[in-house]
Amino acid sequence: MNAFNYFMPTRMVYGQGVVREAGKDLALGRKALIVTGKSSARLSGALDDVLAVLPGEYVIFDQVENNPSVETVEAGGRLAREEGCDYVIAIGGGSPLDAAKVMAVLAVNDLPVLELYTTQWEKRALPIVAIPTTAGTGSEVTQYAVLTLEEEETKKGLRGPDLFPHTAYLDPKYTESLPLHVTVDTAVDALSHLVESYLSNRATRASDFVALQGIALWGTAIPALRQGSLTLENRDALLLASSLGGIAIAQTGTALVHALGYSLTYYDGFPHGRANGICMKAYLEYTKSVAPERVETVLELLGLESVAAFGELMDELFKDYAGKLQLSPEKIEHYVSKAMLTNNVKNSLGSPSAEELTKILSDSII
Ligand SMILES: [Fe+2]
Numbered sequence: 378m379n380a381f382n383y384f385m386p387t388r389m390v391y392g393q394g395v396v397r398e399a400g401k402d403l404a405l406g407r408k409a410l411i412v413t414g415k416s417s418a419r420l421s422g423a424l425d426d427v428l429a430v431l432p433g434e435y436v437i438f439d440q441v442e443n444n445p446s447v448e449t450v451e452a453g454g455r456l457a458r459e460e461g462c463d464y465v466i467a468i469g470g471g472s473p474l475d476a477a478k479v480m481a482v483l484a485v486n487d488l489p490v491l492e493l494y495t496t497q498w499e500k501r502a503l504p505i506v507a508i509p510t511t512a513g514t515g516s517e518v519t520q521y522a523v524l525t526l527e528e529e530e531t532k533k534g535l536r537g538p539d540l541f542p543h544t545a546y547l548d549p550k551y552t553e554s555l556p557l558h559v560t561v562d563t564a565v566d567a568l569s570h571l572v573e574s575y576l577s578n579r580a581t582r583a584s585d586f587v588a589l590q591g592i593a594l595w596g597t598a599i600p601a602l603r604q605g606s607l608t609l610e611n612r613d614a615l616l617l618a619s620s621l622g623g624i625a626i627a628q629t630g631t632a633l634v635h636a637l638g639y640s641l642t643y644y645d646g647f648p649h650g651r652a653n654g655i656c657m658k659a660y661l662e663y664t665k666s667v668a669p670e671r672v673e674t675v676l677e678l679l680g681l682e683s684v685a686a687f688g689e690l691m692d693e694l695f696k697d698y699a700g701k702l703q704l705s706p707e708k709i710e711h712y713v714s715k716a717m718l719t720n721n722v723k724n725s726l727g728s729p730s731a732e733e734l735t736k737i738l739s740d741s742i743i
Contacts, residue, residue, distance in 0.1 A: 381581035384538075385624050387507075387518045391547045391617070396426040396508060403427065405504045405543055406463035409435040410484065412453060412477035414442070418468040421510040421551040427466060436460045438480070441469070444525045444532060444642065444649075445476040447490045454483025457503070466506045467542070470563065471514030471649070474507050475522040478540045481505050490524070494535050507542035510551040512615040513563025513650055515570055515623020517545035525643065531715060532639040532649075541627070547620060549613040557605050559648075561694050564602060564615050566650035568595050569657060570622030572675055573632035576664050577724045584628040589678065591621030596679040603693055632725040634660050636716035637738055644712075645702060651695055655702065658688035659740035660725075667727030702742055709738050 390399065409431065411424070418424040418439070428435075438453045457465070457480055465484070467477030479490065481502040488498060507517035516522070520541045523534040552560065574580060575588040595618040601611040638652035647655065661684045665672040672684070681687050692699070704712075713734045716722055722729060729737070 379581065381583055383581065383583040383628060385518060385541070385627055387541050388544045389518065389547060389620065390544060393548055393550055395546045395548050396423065397430055399546060400430045401432045403431055403466070403506060403546075404433050404464070405506060407433055408460065408462045409433070409464055409466045410453065410457040410460065410462035410477075410480065410503075411435050411437045411466045411468065412441060412473050412480060413437065413439045414469040414473045415439065417470060417510045417555070418473070420554045422554075423468045423508050423510055423548070423551045427468065427508065431466075435466075436462065441473040441476045443472050445472050446525050446527070450476050450479040450483060450490060450524065453477070453480035457481075457484035458487070462503065464504045464506070466508065468508045468510065470509065470511035471516050471523070471566075474509065474514060474516040475524065477507075478502070478505060478516070478522040479524065479535070482537070482540070491526075491528070494533065497537065502537065502539040505540075505542040507545045508551070509545070509547060509616070509619075511555060511559065511563040512549075512552050512612065512619040513566035515567065515619050515626065517542055517547065518620050518623040519627045521627075531643050545620070547616055549609060549616045552612045552616060553609065558697070560607065561602060562648040562650035563619070564595070564598070564650065565654040565691070565694065567615065567619035567622045568592070569634050569650070569653040570626045570631060571595065571618065572657070572661075573634055573725075574622070574625035574629045575675060576668065576671055576726050577629040577632055578726060578728065579629040579724055581628060584625045587621050588625040589674070591618040591625065592675060592678045594618040594621070599679065599690065603690070630724050631721050633716065633722045633729060633734065633737070636719045636721035637712060637734065640712035640715055641702070644708070647698070647702070651698060654691045654695055656737060656741045658684060658691060659737040661687055662740070663729060663733060663737050664726055671726070704738065704742050709735055712738060
């Protein structure tokens with residue numbers, strides 16, 4: 378029997394209409410910093426719902442870009458300090474949620490962002506309300522925030538126990554307004570969290586329980602994802618699966634797929650979920666050689682017969698990207714050397730070597 382530690386302090390409020398039902402309970406203080414991207418918070422109706430019921434004052438920061446930068450989170454942190462905000466409401470996909478978490482830290486700790494990666498900040502971050510409008514990131518239930526660091530030419534996650542949101546409000550209706558390609562990209566990100574957690578050296582019986590439930594739920598949406606037409610029931614399954622993925626990686630971290638995917642996003646511009654999807658078939662093939670029964674379980678829960686069938690599913694979901702990735706041997710070597718610096722690779726079952734990563738990435742060219 379293996380000992381384990383399980384920590385997930387976020388209150389999850391799940392269901393249709395939960396934001397309006399929350400009413401004044403939505404407020405965690407006197408004045409909110411509301412953080413959004415440029416469109417999905419408005420298009421989804423989530424921002425309107427928040428503004429309809431939120432008591433007290435607020436100020437909106439709506440300039441979070443995809444793959445948020447250090448400058449963006451600094452600007453948000455500054456705004457929160459100047460305006461005297463005492464809590465944060467984050468609405469959107471992974472980018473606004475992650476940016477909002479760092480702004481919540483900077484609002485009370487006037488530090489250079491890069492220092493947050495190496496030292497624990499002194500004052501506890503402002504409390505955060507997270508309202509996801511995509512079913513992918515799981516950030517609403519994790520202690521992670523991923524930023525793009527130009528100095529290091531990569532995306533990099535920072536962590537802290539106070540980055541777990543205080544409350545997550547999850548309403549599958551908010552994901553209905555997403556374009557199909559964003560629905561697919563983010564869904565594959567959620568799947569990669571669930572699978573990488575289950576195939577992690579750090580997996581525990583508790584994280585496995587969560588990850589397996591999530592993989593099975595995700596599997597129910599495969600026919601709809603293939604057809605490119607999702608009902609609210611499918612979106613409900615994907616949103617819950619994505620939160621379960623967040624809870625699972627909050628315990629285990631992600632694995633080599635994310636480590637390689639970050640370069641495919643930073644240098645080649647692939648959306649995060651697609652970047653992960655590119656590497657997943659070869660990752661499963663590799664992991665099958667070190668933990669065949671775990672990979673079998675994943676495939677079985679997804680209703681797929683083989684790793685090859687998994688690859689066909691990815692090809693089908695991402696057919697618009699076919700032939701869009703050019704990877705020279707030099708590029709592969711560069712991406713692998715960056716990935717080898719991360720803990721994500723050490724967390725992967727089999728603790729793969731640089732040679733094994735090179736094979737995985739070479740086999741992933743689409
Ligand atoms: Fe991810």
